[in-house]
Amino acid sequence: MMKLNNKLIAIAASTLLATTVFAAEGKVAPLPKNIYNAKKDALDGGVTYKREKGSYTAYRVNDQSTKGVSFGRAPTANELKAWDADIMPDGTGLPVGSGTADDGESLYDKDCAVCHGEFGAGGKGYPTLTGGSLESLTNQRTCPGKDAPNRTIGSYWPKASTLIWYIRDAMPYAHPKSYSPDQMYAMTAYLLRENGVQIDGKDIEELNQDNFKKIVMPNEKGFYPNIDGPKGVENVRAFYKNPKNFGAVGTRCMSNCGKETVVKIGNEITAVVPAYSTLRDLPKVEAKGAVSEAQKLYEKSCAVCHKTDAMGAPAVGDKGAWAKVMGKGIDKVNHNAINGVGGMPPKGGAMDLSDAQIKDIVKFMVESSK
Structure with missing residues (x-):
């Protein structure tokens, strides 16, 4: 580079x-x-x-010769092997290992539920992983009384290889690439089972590099044109040659435009939860007891790491962990919270918060852990 x-x-x-x-x-x-x-x-x-x-x-443009510019050396076979680490739909790149859905459930509860909710039902600001409807993907805003498309692993993703690949490279949050192959298979098995995905007509109990190739996702045929294989580029070209494939009624207009037929929305979906809105105001929060401003800021910016100890941070409510933290003195704790320490970035990444607000959040966490 x-x-x-x-x-x-x-x-x-x-x-x-x-x-x-x-x-x-x-x-x-x-x-x-x-x-x-x-x-x-x-x-x-x-x-x-x-x-x-x-x-x-x-x-x-510069049309001068680039002769003499060094392009570096050719990569070695081992370097190429290290970089070529994708997991393909045909099974290429799958690791050797095995994991059960039950083990994946325990792993999910420990590492993932804090962000994605119980059973993958969704969390604050993080994607919903389960549920959804394959039929909803075809819904448009011209279909009154219907929900908008609900895209989850089971209803939207066409290939299971994308799931295990993403888990391997990006999860769990704050500790990516920390899962063993067995844990990767276990987590994938659990999420697929929760989405109702089966192998040979049976619920998934265990996954390995062999039966993984038998997985057929519900929406496998839902994407077009087919971009895989040696004819992928030609398939895309052929698709775009016909404007009707992407919703256009007539031909592309580059000059003398304005005479084309315009299709207007006849009925707009109104039964969407939450309802469509162009307002930019934050929703009103109903008061449920006395909630301090520091607690609100904690829930918004800090709870993702401090709600449990899964992220390596002291969990709010853990008296022992916070007693150890406070052994450094409140001034040092505030300094680390503002400037960052270890794997925690300055202010936990919430750089819009003032130093005073960070100190208030620290005070809230400490008092909630006594």
């Missing part, structure tokens, strides 16, 4: 130098004729333009 950046810097510098010299000497070449002579060969059915005679349409 550094080699590439050096190349870009070198090219940019040479472009600036060339432009300066041409301008100083008054030798800027005239733009070629037909600079907007486009070819309809873009992947999405649009157009591209030629780069010729030092120009790309009305923009100058």
Whole structure:
């Protein structure tokens, strides 16, 4: 990457130098004729333009030789193996291991429920992982009385390989890449089971690198065009050649526009929860007992890590953990909260909070843990 950046810097510098010299000497070449002579060969059915005679349409480009710019060395076989770590729908890249859905449930309760809710039902600001309806994906706002599309693992994701791949590389929060292959399979098995996904008509009890390839997701055929395989690019080109595939009634309009048929929404969905709204006001919070401002800020910005000890942070309510923290003295605790300590970024990442607000949150957590 550094080699590439050096190349870009070198090219940019040479472009600036060339432009300066041409301008100083008054030798800027005239733009070629037909600079907007486009070819309809873009992947999405649009157009591209030629780069010729030092120009790309009305923009100058650097056509100087890049000879002598270092591209670095070729990667070794082991380096390529380390980078080529994706998990593909055909099973390529799956780790060797095995895990049960029951073990995955225990792991989920420990690491995931704090964000995604019990049984994957959804948490504050984090995606809902279970439930949803395959039928809802076709709902539009022209269907009164119907819910908007509900996209979850079971109702939307076309390939299970995406799930285990994401779990491996990005989960659990604050400790990504910490799961063993067995834990990865266990977590995937649990989430698929909660979504009603089966293998050979039976609920998933255990997953491994062999039976994983038998998984057929409910929405596997719900995406088009087919972008997989050697014909993927041609499939996309063919799809975009027909405007009706993406909702257009007539042909694409690039000139003399305004005569095309316009389809207007006849009935808008009104039974969506929460209802569609263009208001930007925050919803009113009903008072449920005395809730301090510090507690509200804690729930919004700090609870994701401090609600349990799953993230490695002292959990609010854990007297022993906070007694140990307070052994450093309140001044040091406030200093660490404001400036960051260990894996915790300054202010826990909530940089919009003032130092005084952070101190109030710390006071709330300490008092709630006595």
